[in-house]
Amino acid sequence: MPVSLERLIAEVEPAVVTDELIRDCIVTNLTWLDLSFNKIQAIEGLSTLTRLQDLSLFSNAITTIEGLDNLPNLNVLSLGSNQLPRLECVSCLVAFSRLQLLNLAGNPLAKEPDYRGYVLSHLQQLRYLDYRRVLSADRATAMEQHQDEMLELREREDAAAAEKAAAAEKAAHAATMAEANLTGIDTLLDDMAAADPEWPKLSTVPGLLEPWSDVRDKWQVATDEFKLVILDAHSRKKAEQAAFKAALSEALAERDAEAKALLLGYEKGKKALLRSMAARSADPEEQVLGAKVKLMALHEALLGLEVDAVEVVAGLVTEFDRCYSEMAEANKLQYNAYFTQVRDLQNNFFAALVASSPSYLERYGSAADNFELEALPEEVAALLGDKDALGNALQTSHEAHISVLDGLEDRLVGREIATANSLAESNNTWQEQRHRERMGELLSYLERNMQDLEALAADAADAAAEAGEAQ
Incomplete structure (x- = not known):
């Protein structure tokens, strides 16, 4: 599409690196972030850090794991010494297939008798939990102990995925019909x-x-x-x-x-x-x-x-x-x-x-x-x-x-x-x-x-x- 004359003029001069450009590059390309000891109560404002691999939120006041959906590359996550109350809190981390190290020590949920087995059975991708190496035998034992629960969880996930896919297909069809000016024809x-x-x-x-x-x-x-x-x-x-x-x-x-x-x-x-x-x-x-x-x-x-x-x-x-x-x-x-x-x-x-x-x-x-x-x-x-x-x-x-x-x-x-x-x-x-x-x-x-x-x-x-x- 058309280019302004001012831009054409600018293109014959050397490019200028601005402070704003530097800040944008730093933020969008950030791979490591430490937010420890900040009295944080909720995980917010991280949606643009899509390349983040290592995130530490150690020693805050976090009560639920959320706000991480746009961080698919997360490899290390430290949530130690927070206020996470229940083991069910970790279920949202199942989707993070690249997550290998997780720290939850110091949370109320870590005091549960079945804490380690529950986490290892649900997050099978982990190699380290609370900075302790996860052995194959530990993972196998956890899977065996939670076999019925994991089967039920997998069934729920499959059903949810099927429902989500059906909803997405329906929405895509509706969008196509609307774009083609066919809204109301199917019904x-x-x-x-x-x-x-x-x-x-x-x-x-x-x-x-x-x-x-x-x-x-x-x-x-x-x-x-x-x-x-x-x-x-x-x-x-x-x-x-x-x-x-x-x-x-x-x-x-x-x-x-x-x-x-x-x-x-x-x-x-x-x-x-x-x-x-x-x-x-x-x-x-x-x-x-x-x-x-x-x-x-x-x-x-x-x-x-x-x-x-x-x-x-x-x-x-x-x-x-x-x-x-x-x-x-x-x-x-x-x-x-x-x-x-x-x-x-x-x-x-x-x-x-x-x-x-x-x-x-x-x-x-x-x-x-x-x-x-x-x-x-x-x-x-x-x-x-x-x-x-x-x-x-x-x-x-x-x-x-x-x-x-x-x-x-x-x-x-x-x-x-x-x-x-x-x-x-x-x-x-x-x-x-x-x-x-x-x-x-x-x-x-x-x-x-x-x-x-x-x-x-x-x-x-x-x-x-x-x-x-x-x-």
Whole structure:
């Protein structure tokens, strides 16, 4: 993407190592840290020390082991002489596969009769515990003593890992669907039923909603096909965006390279001018005038590069916006076709319910000896005993389903077009801002260097005047 003129100028000068840079490098690359004897009550503020290998928190007031999740390289950990109360505190260290030395001596948990066996069975990666070497026999004994507990722990860990993986997969799928503008498609039929105030009553009538299973089967087929089409279009949109950004970067990088070469040439000439004027090897006025001519020539050349860049960027933006808008319009047609399919399924389902309603009215009737009717909830029985009430319930149900369908279609189509329009607007805003900033940089560079040359000329004139007076 575009590089500012100031950065191009900076790149022709030696890099500067700042105090802030040094501090950042020290902190992010820290491998050893001793925080002993500090009255620390909670482990905090270590999340950026991802390369930390050796950490000492000896003799503090820590009551729980936490705040270490971002330290995967931890090899040595000293938590001796703290206030860790229970053996269960060490369970969170199981994930630290590189941890070889652990010190917990001086904590309340270390006074437990089974302290060493418990820790060694749970942290099998340890080679030293409380600065005592862990022998293979000690580890084997600990594992045997805690075999049932470790099996149960492993089962819980496996279950938790499976649950976490399932949640991550579900979240990733939801994110993909949202990114592709498919939110609500997977749950459409469930959402239709959930928004239907009559659905709970109608679903208690034996056999009445059997056609819904056929609707669900056909909807699933249509939905799978629709998702494939939209996801493929989404992939093509992402590829188009990537190609657009790459083309922009390449075009601007070429012109930035030319600008950098021009700037480097001028800066070298400026340094040569300073040396020449210091040596008074030529007429200062002529030298400054020549430098001004070169500065104006540089300015014109940089302006030419910017004009060229504006034309190239505008062409790339226009072409990208056209392609992206065409894909959005094509997607709009796909949305319309899909929702028409689902709407037809709903209409057919409603027609089937209306057609079957007389048989249900006749079957259940209102006779006192109708045991099937008596087995139903009172409000459902009343519904089946009233033709108008049943018809109204079916109509209300149908309208609720159609409302959900229409609402989702409007949201997805609206979002598809709005995204394309927003992207086009942001591209135009960006290219206008880029041009304004570059023109401001060019003008600032010209004014600053012109002032420098004027100052040089004034200094030379003062020096000449002083020399004349001295004679």
